[in-house]
Amino acid sequence: MLIKSRCFCELPAVFCPFSATNFAPSTSQSKSHIARCSILAQLTDHIGKNTCSYGTLMNVRILERVIGRPSSKLTIQPAQITGYCRFKIRDAHYPGLLPASAAEVALNRPPTLEEQTVTGTLVSGLSATDVALLDAFEGEEYESQTAHINLMDSNRPPVEAIVYIYAPAIVSQKVLPCVWSYDEFLNSHLSQWIADPSMYRYDRS
16 A cells, blocks of 8 residues: 555655645556656665565565566565464465454464464665555555564564555455465466466556
8 A cells, every 4th residue: 555644756745746645546546656756756766665575575576577677786685574474365376464463353263473473575775666666566455564574594683664464444355264375376376477467466567
């Protein structure tokens, strides 16, 4: 979900009128607005941003397709999100992430400690335009929140990052009471996602 308090291009209102309004565009509006603001957004693109991927975007080829550039200038590290659970979504190959409290309702039982630790990747060095494209890709099914992410094999303190949480309003209709597996996605669906552009809910081309 796109940030509603200001435009995702992150420019002052003097450059972008949407920055001063409660702007929450649809996916089609997102593509148009990204194109209009892409040049001005370069003013803020030097500011590195972090996201935590826990589903299809853990795959570098899919990530590169969404942001439209190579990942060579990004830092991608194994990470864990604690206090959340990763679920299968009805009629979809991608997962949804829920806080442990909401996960208990979805599972009809308390989640195990193992289920409350989600393995993913911390992606650092993203530009404002990259994040705008990720927002558009995730669409209305997800809400962006900030969470503390633990780096695996590291003594560093938790890192703050953007995480896309499944929208509470549609959990009861879409979330299945079973945990999503990245390995299962790689083995059963990755080749289809790579070969077929229609698998993407948002395509910047």
